Amino acid sequence: MSTSTTAVIDVQSLNMKYGDFHAVKDLSFQVRRGELYALLGTNGAGKTSTLEAVEGHRAATSGTVRVFGRDPRDRGGVRPRTGIMLQESGFSPDLTVRESVRLFGTLSRRTDRVERLLDLVDLSHRAGTRVSQLSGGEKRRLDFATAVYGGPELVFLDEPTTGLDIRSRDALWDAVDRLREDGATVVLTTHYLEEAQQRADRIGLMHQGTLRREGTVSELTRTLPATVRFSLPPSAPVPPLPAVPGEGGALLVETPALQKDLHVLLDWARDHAVELRDLQAGPTRLDDVFRAMGAE
Numbered sequence: 001m002s003t004s005t006t007a008v009i010d011v012q013s014l015n016m017k018y019g020d021f022h023a024v025k026d027l028s029f030q031v032r033r034g035e036l037y038a039l040l041g042t043n044g045a046g047k048t049s050t051l052e053a054v055e056g057h058r059a060a061t062s063g064t065v066r067v068f069g070r071d072p073r074d075r076g077g078v079r080p081r082t083g084i085m086l087q088e089s090g091f092s093p094d095l096t097v098r099e100s101v102r103l104f105g106t107l108s109r110r111t112d113r114v115e116r117l118l119d120l121v122d123l124s125h126r127a128g129t130r131v132s133q134l135s136g137g138e139k140r141r142l143d144f145a146t147a148v149y150g151g152p153e154l155v156f157l158d159e160p161t162t163g164l165d166i167r168s169r170d171a172l173w174d175a176v177d178r179l180r181e182d183g184a185t186v187v188l189t190t191h192y193l194e195e196a197q198q199r200a201d202r203i204g205l206m207h208q209g210t211l212r213r214e215g216t217v218s219e220l221t222r223t224l225p226a227t228v229r230f231s232l233p234p235s236a237p238v239p240p241l242p243a244v245p246g247e248g249g250a251l252l253v254e255t256p257a258l259q260k261d262l263h264v265l266l267d268w269a270r271d272h273a274v275e276l277r278d279l280q281a282g283p284t285r286l287d288d289v290f291r292a293m294g295a296e
């Protein structure tokens with residue numbers, strides 16, 4: 001899964017307006033070849049509007065968007081290289097699962113085997129079932145199968161795991177890993193922050209139409225303190241680090257240097273024969289960065 005500095009997506013000073021409402025404001029970002037880039041944000045931040053411009057579904061009010069160096073509305077040049085899993089599927093309810101994959105596959109102008117895709121998303125046993133009779137999770141898996149038909153170079157995954165059980169999620173991410181091993185570039189949006197935290201090479205965080213933060217997970221989280229949580233027996237001496245009371249009698253220590261302060265605490269506990277009950281050391285999570293951004 002190597003990434004290069006070549007930009008597959010290049011967005012410069014993008015503005016999207018709906019009438020007087022300015023939904024995306026002067027947004028610039030790039031997605032490099034082979035990268036998994038997660039575009040995350042609060043509700044109404046402008047992610048869908050941005051992706052619609054990048055996918056060529058909606059014209060920008062101003063600014064430039066290039067995908068593979070071309071205008072994304074150049075359907076002949078961009079569409080055959082791109083797979084899109086939208087939030088809302090556009091399948092005809094009367095078609096069967098097999099027919100849907102075949103139809104969308106033909107539209108993609110790529111080649112693949114329908115049976116391979118059904119197997120990939122564990123829908124082989126539902127091949128002859130009409131789309132109207134699928135469960136929400138099965139429809140989502142069908143969406144994914146049509147998006148990755150023929151191994152596109154660039155895949156957009158818009159909330160791909162919403163409604164999927166844990167086994168289907170794991171299978172979907174395994175399939176994404178295999179696409180990436182073949183060099184695919186992936187753009188992800190999700191409200192499941194832990195998925196982005198685990199999988200994204202880089203993350204862009206949007207809020208109220210602008211890109212507020214961008215970087216790797218460690219670049220984004222290193223600006224906020226980590227938390228150590230523990231409880232002490234009533235007779236324990238005063239701990240060596242400034243601690244504030246938390247829920248259920250726990251003590252919380254916020255630290256910008258988790259490893260160092262954890263050492264201090266553990267050495268102190270050993271030297272004083274103190275039991276640190278329910279000890280938890282939580283690194284800063286993307287959720288914390290998100291909350292901090294929402295409060296700005």
Ligand SMILES: Nc1ncnc2c1ncn2[C@@H]1O[C@H](COP(=O)(O)OP(=O)(O)OP(=O)(O)O)[C@@H](O)[C@H]1O
Nearest residue numbers: 018019021023041042043044045046047048049050
């Ligand atoms: N067709 C439209 N007409 C008017 N306003 C719109 C339209 N589409 C989106 N908006 C507004 O633009 C803003 C950005 O919407 P967008 O759907 O891009 O956000 P989002 O980040 O995808 O949100 P969510 O996480 O809630 O899906 C919102 O305030 C939304 O109400």
